[in-house]
Amino acid sequence: MIPIAKPSIGDKEMSLVREAVESGWVSSQGAFLEKFEAAFAAFCGTKYCVLTFNGSVAIQLLLEALKVGHNDEVIVPDLTFVATANMVKVTGAQPVLVDVTEDGWCIDPDKVVEKITSKTKAIIAVHLYGNVADMDKLRDIATKHKLYLIEDAAEAHGASLNGKKVGGLGDAGTFSFYGNKIITTGEGGAITTNSEEIALRAKFLRDHGMSKEKRYWHPELGFNYRMTNIQAALGLAQLSQIEIFLADRDRIFKSYKKKLEPHGLILNPQIDGIKPVNWMTSVVAGQLTRDSRDKLLESMKACDIEVRPFFYPLSHFPMYLSETNPVTEKLSATGFNLPTFFGMEEEAITQTSTILLEQLKNIK
Numbered sequence: 001m002i003p004i005a006k007p008s009i010g011d012k013e014m015s016l017v018r019e020a021v022e023s024g025w026v027s028s029q030g031a032f033l034e035k036f037e038a039a040f041a042a043f044c045g046t047k048y049c050v051l052t053f054n055g056s057v058a059i060q061l062l063l064e065a066l067k068v069g070h071n072d073e074v075i076v077p078d079l080t081f082v083a084t085a086n087m088v089k090v091t092g093a094q095p096v097l098v099d100v101t102e103d104g105w106c107i108d109p110d111k112v113v114e115k116i117t118s119k120t121k122a123i124i125a126v127h128l129y130g131n132v133a134d135m136d137k138l139r140d141i142a143t144k145h146k147l148y149l150i151e152d153a154a155e156a157h158g159a160s161l162n163g164k165k166v167g168g169l170g171d172a173g174t175f176s177f178y179g180n181k182i183i184t185t186g187e188g189g190a191i192t193t194n195s196e197e198i199a200l201r202a203k204f205l206r207d208h209g210m211s212k213e214k215r216y217w218h219p220e221l222g223f224n225y226r227m228t229n230i231q232a233a234l235g236l237a238q239l240s241q242i243e244i245f246l247a248d249r250d251r252i253f254k255s256y257k258k259k260l261e262p263h264g265l266i267l268n269p270q271i272d273g274i275k276p277v278n279w280m281t282s283v284v285a286g287q288l289t290r291d292s293r294d295k296l297l298e299s300m301k302a303c304d305i306e307v308r309p310f311f312y313p314l315s316h317f318p319m320y321l322s323e324t325n326p327v328t329e330k331l332s333a334t335g336f337n338l339p340t341f342f343g344m345e346e347e348a349i350t351q352t353s354t355i356l357l358e359q360l361k362n363i364k
């Protein structure tokens with residue numbers, strides 16, 4: 001079986017995790033937390049990083065820190081992992097779904113403008129499948145309408161726009177370190193920002209809103225969304241290898257692209273000024289329908305290749321049921337992700353591509 005993803009955990013990880021466990025600092029205090037926080041902020045080019053125990057709560061914590069809640073609206077793309085919208089909903093705010101662009105697969109700034117109301121508080125741009133949203137246009141819109149601009153960069157560690165890394169392109173960004181992400185801490189997440197105010201407020205709410213001056217005094221409702229020192233040790237070891245991980249994922253992308261593009265398949269967008277990362281090699285087969293795409297994925301699975309469909313449009317889910325968005329519909333129905341992981345051998349890329357092209361012929 002060729003898996004869709006797998007983490008690369010080696011001696012470096014084992015040694016730092018062992019050190020964390022042996023130190024006795026197994027909960028949310030310890031040297032690895034400070035080190036990982038500083039190193040991840042430096043990697044993203046931001047002043048601050050606030051670690052959390054997963055990427056979903058990083059989104060919630062950030063929204064809470066920005067005082068987004070009841071009676072507010074937050075604009076999110078229709079095509080994303082459900083966490084982006086769920087965490088908006090958890091704060092009491094209403095996610096408003098907007099279509100993505102055909103050429104970039106991320107939220108469409110022109111359509112964002114149409115959905116802004118007096119209740120809109122923030123825009124969450126998702127850097128879907130390692131691509132980067134049109135942050136320049138979004139920045140202008142956010143500034144004009146006095147909205148927060150947030151990046152959900154859970155799938156795009158290290159991607160950049162005009163040389164500036166994601167996580168530092170808006171007011172704040174969030175990341176996930178889940179097992180299938182570019183680097184992992186098992187479960188884990190982070191908020192990145194250049195705003196001291198946002199960082200301090202997120203840290204305060206992360207720790208049950210405990211007063212800095214007076215221990216066990218809680219002037220506000222808060223949460224325990226802290227990361228553990230053991231997770232941070234794993235993350236620090238992973239982060240020290242991220243350039244190698246990203247370069248290898250690039251190699252995998254180029255190899256797939258060479259094999260698949262001549263056959264009319266569309267791979268992850270390449271846009272001027274944007275340096276995407278290859279989180280999961282993504283393919284759009286425009287000639288398919290949702291049914292035939294699903295059949296294709298079934299037949300590949302039968303050949304021991306794990307493939308996954310693009311996310312469903314959020315507008316199809318009972319809790320977010322709303323008018324459909326044409327580009328999201330099309331991409332969601334005809335897109336899928338191919339196995340992509342550090343160290344994936346050329347032979348496995350060839351095998352995956354060959355089987356994909358063969359099965360595609362059978363389907364048409």
Ligand SMILES: *Cc1c(COP(=O)(O)O)cnc(C)c1O
Nearest residue numbers: 054055056081083154155176178
């Ligand atoms: C993975 C992911 C998240 C959530 O991260 P978890 O760590 O799994 O909670 C949020 N948004 C997007 C786009 C993701 O891919």
